[in-house]
Amino acid sequence: MKHKIIYIFVCLGWVQYSNGQTLETYLAEAEKNSSEILAEQLQYESALEKVNEVGSLPNTQLGIGVFAQAVETRVGPQRARFSASQQIPWFGMLGAKKEQAKLLAVAKESEIEFLRRQLRLNVKVAYYNLYSLQQKHRITQQHIAILDTYEKLALNELENNRTDMVDVLHIKMKKNTLQQQFQEISEDMQSKKVQFNLLLNRPIANEVLLLDSLQIQEASWFTNKETIENNPKLQQLNAQEIALQQSELVAKKEGNPTFGFGLDYVLVAERSGISLPDNGKDIIMPMVTVSIPIFNNKHIAKQKQLQLQQEAIVQTRTTVKNQLLIAYEQAKNKLKNAAESIKTQNENIAQANQAKEVILAAYQTGTMDFEQLLSLDELALNFELQKVNDINTSLTNSAILEFLIAK
Numbered sequence: 001m002k003h004k005i006i007y008i009f010v011c012l013g014w015v016q017y018s019n020g021q022t023l024e025t026y027l028a029e030a031e032k033n034s035s036e037i038l039a040e041q042l043q044y045e046s047a048l049e050k051v052n053e054v055g056s057l058p059n060t061q062l063g064i065g066v067f068a069q070a071v072e073t074r075v076g077p078q079r080a081r082f083s084a085s086q087q088i089p090w091f092g093m094l095g096a097k098k099e100q101a102k103l104l105a106v107a108k109e110s111e112i113e114f115l116r117r118q119l120r121l122n123v124k125v126a127y128y129n130l131y132s133l134q135q136k137h138r139i140t141q142q143h144i145a146i147l148d149t150y151e152k153l154a155l156n157e158l159e160n161n162r163t164d165m166v167d168v169l170h171i172k173m174k175k176n177t178l179q180q181q182f183q184e185i186s187e188d189m190q191s192k193k194v195q196f197n198l199l200l201n202r203p204i205a206n207e208v209l210l211l212d213s214l215q216i217q218e219a220s221w222f223t224n225k226e227t228i229e230n231n232p233k234l235q236q237l238n239a240q241e242i243a244l245q246q247s248e249l250v251a252k253k254e255g256n257p258t259f260g261f262g263l264d265y266v267l268v269a270e271r272s273g274i275s276l277p278d279n280g281k282d283i284i285m286p287m288v289t290v291s292i293p294i295f296n297n298k299h300i301a302k303q304k305q306l307q308l309q310q311e312a313i314v315q316t317r318t319t320v321k322n323q324l325l326i327a328y329e330q331a332k333n334k335l336k337n338a339a340e341s342i343k344t345q346n347e348n349i350a351q352a353n354q355a356k357e358v359i360l361a362a363y364q365t366g367t368m369d370f371e372q373l374l375s376l377d378e379l380a381l382n383f384e385l386q387k388v389n390d391i392n393t394s395l396t397n398s399a400i401l402e403f404l405i406a407k
Helices: 004-011 023-035 035-054 094-161 167-200 225-230 232-254 297-362 370-405
Strands: 060-075 076-088 259-270 283-291
Touching: 004 060, 004 225, 004 370, 076 283, 094 167, 094 232, 167 370, 225 232, 225 297, 225 370, 232 297, 297 370
Parallel strands: none
Antiparallel strands: 060 076, 076 259, 259 283
């Protein structure tokens, strides 16, 4: 009987499978299907087109006018006037505006990278939650099978008058509780799979395949927190600050004069009944204009606004960096604590199994202490479930650290 029970425990132990789908595959699919990233990518491409827009000269002004009453001149009456003019901004203005648009596009690019990292983090956390539920599902199922074995042993003992019905009923109640937990975990898994598919922007009925074992990273792998400067949120703020500096330069140049070049062509009819030199000769009049911003207060005010915005960006960057560093310290601490807890749970599980083996070994020479056996099995179950929670904590906080400091 002892060997039979031990064989059952071995068959119900941790088993590693090769089926499942890697997390990287789901991450690639999520990025490919993300409508949010696609929308930001289109806005980025639109920002790049803005460079060509601001780098172009203003529209050429063309005009035509017909005199309602002919204006008589010495050489004949004026019939119509044609004009063309072109405004030219101050030297370097177009180049400054193009650089400003490029820097704004760079800031948008950093925003896309941040969204990509955020999506990867969300997918990882969702995958790890599903993985944890899968492990709890398997562990609970194993312990239900163990209770089935205990129930058969208890019924056998009851037939031989070596125990009473209370032990049998106690085992049944424990098994009913576990079956309820098993059902709740199953339903939770189905709900989480639907959420996972929605996160990947694919049909909710798609199957989600999970690996049966995942590698846990150690806290020592995330020691270089200086690379937090590479976080796209900080890079975005840096790009925005540089763009504001360029905008300030543009505002200064807008306070300079602008030039205009044009040409007027007046159509003149010949005077009849008289002979004059240049009779009916058309008029050609080149023009140069200068727009002088005498009232320059609006440009000065705009420069002040941009300077204040730069100062705000500096303060915001300090706040964001501190928040990222706080998140880094919290995640690293949780990762260390989870690693220690996993070691403790492994020891507790081993000791609980040893204690159960002692009770089962004593069964050969005496009666089975079902109450103590059930207590030990419940302890082992709690230790195994806590270990799953610790593994989930470790995996999740590793993903958070990668989100914070990955290059």
